[in-house]
């Protein structure tokens with residue numbers, strides 16, 4: 554829950570019927586830009602017959618109503634399986650950059666940007682949950698957002714009954730991407746990218762076919778995001 558009292562004390566309380574006016578005043582189009590990673594063209598990882606792009610949209614569409622019920626305004630980068638760009642550039646890095654820039658633009662001006670992903674590695678034994686941030690983009694805020702999300706998602710998966718290994722919060726440059734920072738973490742706002750579980754791990758891929766674990770992961774994102782805003786004293790108030 555958000556601390557309404559703290560928000561009132563700062564004179565920034567936001568009641569639902571005032572939300573639109575106050576958001577206009579603040580210059581933000583949304584509190585959270587939510588990005589379901591990949592698309593039917595760039596499917597990402599896959600496991601147990603399901604593509605990462607399907608799981609990410611499923612989880613995103615579970616997160617959105619939960620956040621909205623808590624008074625958080627959400628804009629999605631995509632709401633179906635189509636990419637936002639042509640995805641036709643012959644250079645894959647350029648193709649990724651163009652698509653991710655389109656997604657960041659699609660959410661408008663948001664207080665934070667959260668990208669929903671699942672992981673994969675060649676070693677199928679590796680499993681767990683990890684979250685990335687870009688130290689060069691609102692570094693301290695992004696790190697705090699990433700930490701809140703990592704804690705929220707790990708706790709929710711564990712509460713559901715799977716003892717996911719906590720792989721921690723990581724700087725994206727250390728992920729060894731040839732093009733540097735993740736393109737999805739370069740928008741002009743605090744940003745984090747959560748890799749919920751590993752689709753390359755047979756146990757975790759099977760687990761993800763269970764609606765209950767995807768719902769738990771969604772609740773984990775919501776807990777993390779609400780925790781981040783509460784700690785920020787941002788002008789949100791539960792309806």
Ligand SMILES: [Zn+2]
Pocket residue numbers: 590591597598605670671672
């Ligand atoms: Zn991904």
